[in-house]
Amino acid sequence: MLTKILHKGWPACKYLLIRFFMGISLLAVIPISLLLGWWSPNVTATLVRLANREHDEASKYLGLTPESALPAAAPRRPGNVVALFRDEAFRRSLRILLMPLVVIPELVIAMLALIAAPAAVASMALWQLQPGSFNLMGLKVDSWFESLTLGPLQILTGLAMLQWVTPAVARGHAQAVRQLLAPSASELETARLAARVEELTRTRAGAVDSHGAELRRIERDLHDGTQAQLVSLAMRIGIAKQTMADDPEKAAKLLDDARDGAEQAMTELRGVLRTMYPPILADRGLAGAVSALSARCPIPVELRVGELGAVPASVEAAAYFVVAESLTNITKHSAAGHVDLLLERRGPELYLAVTDDGIGGARVNDKADLLNRGSGLHGMVHRVEAIDGHMRLQSPIGGPTTVEVILPCE
Structure with a gap:
């Protein structure tokens, strides 16, 4: 019973005690804020950060998820008071200066809840040393009757405060902080849009880099492979044409070689095109293409495909390449003996998960490591x-490794 009371009351007392020290600190910085805040953007920005932290701490105490995108103070030039008071984040953060008004009563409640029962036990045991010098329930104790009646009453009162009063006060404080410091709808929308712009800037930069690398790879494959084959083919046909009249057998052999070269060039060209948009997606759809990849994998793959519905071509291509790259990485690096592959539609999103029972330790790197690992995962992320999707990699040392991908379909 006592453990249960402490488990409930101690976090509330701790929260109120910390708020007391924060309130006292605010009393110390209020003069500095008034004198320097109008001039220095750093001072007002610090006040906004402090208000946001108090808001998050209140959310944590109430068991709510802290809002991680609370708007920061708007940038301004030193001394620009007009911009300062137009800043909604700054005006909201000024409400935190009300905290010193309540922290002292809250401190008294928290301290009474913590020391009432221990103080009662000590007074009941020691009152005989100096009768009338010890107090119980605010009354002086100079007899056993007062000690045995007021002592248990103070213990029960302290435990009651610890279990009910202090948590109620702490919850009230936290709820008041959330209401006073909660950002407005316009602030949240501005912060959301700013975060979205930052995310799009980052992902689009990665997409551009990835696209550029892909174009260079295609150009290199065409130049070093297909183009070389076509040049050789043209030379053989030209030589065959020149020797046709004098040596028909040699010309026929050259034409046979040219035919073989043409077939090889077509094979290489199909390989290049397959990396751009695999024809199997158009022929068999995403489910059939993933099934074909699983069948070709040398490691046993347990494939589970749910109802996919209509999937955009860009999403199909991204999902296909994620599966292909994942299975390739597993085959080369994981030392796995089994792979689980799940592909299904979850509302407006396509969910893909590839799990292997290998050695783990996979990481997303900009460049391949000494074992040639990591760069493929980096390309998968880009x-x-x-296409505004999200990828999560879980690969502890010793395994298992799981690649989860969520792709928007609308």
């Missing part, structure tokens, strides 16, 4: 984020 490909997924380019």
Whole structure:
């Protein structure tokens, strides 16, 4: 019973005690804020950050998820008072200066709840040393009757405060802080849009880099492979044309070689095109294409495909390449013996999860490490984020490794 009371009351007392020290600190910085805040943007920005922190601490105490995107103070030039008082975040943060008005009564409640029962036990045991010098329930104790009646009453009162009063006060404080310091709808919308712009800037930059690298790879493959084959093919046909009259057998052999070269060039060209948009997606759809990848994987793959519905072509291509790259990485680096692959539609999103029972330790790196690992995962992240998707990698040392991808379909 006592443990339960302490488990409930101690967090409330701790929260109120910390708020007391924060309130006292505010009393110390109020003069500085009044004198320097109008001039220095750093002072007002610090006040806004402090208000946001108090808001988050109140949310944590109430068991709510702290809002991680509370608007910061708007940038301004030193001494620009007009911009300062137009800043909604600053005007909201001024409400935190009300905290010193309540922290002293809250401190008294928290301290009484903490020391009432221990003080009662000490007074009941020691009152005989100096009768009339010890108090119980605010009354002097100079007899056993007062000690045995007022002592238990003070203990029960302290426990009651610890279990009910202090948590109620702490909850009231936290709720008041959330209401006073909660950002307005316009602030939240501005912060959301700013975060969205930052995310789009980052993902689009990654997509552009990835696209540029992909174009360079295609150009290199065409130049070093297909183009070289076509040049060789043209030379063989030209030589065959020149030797046709004098040596028909040699010309026929050259034409046979040219035919083989043409087939090889077509094969390489199909390979390049397959990396741009695999034809199997158009022929068999995403489910069939993923099934074909799983069948070709040398490691046993348990494939589970749910109802996918209509999936945009860009999403199909991204999901296909994620599966292909994941299975390739697993085959090369994981030492896995089994792979689980889940592909399903979850509302407006396509969900993909690839899990292997290998050695783990996979990381997303800009460049491949000494074992040639990591750069493929980096490309997967760019490909997924380019269409506003999200990818999460879990790969502790010793495994298992799970790649989860969520792609928007609308």
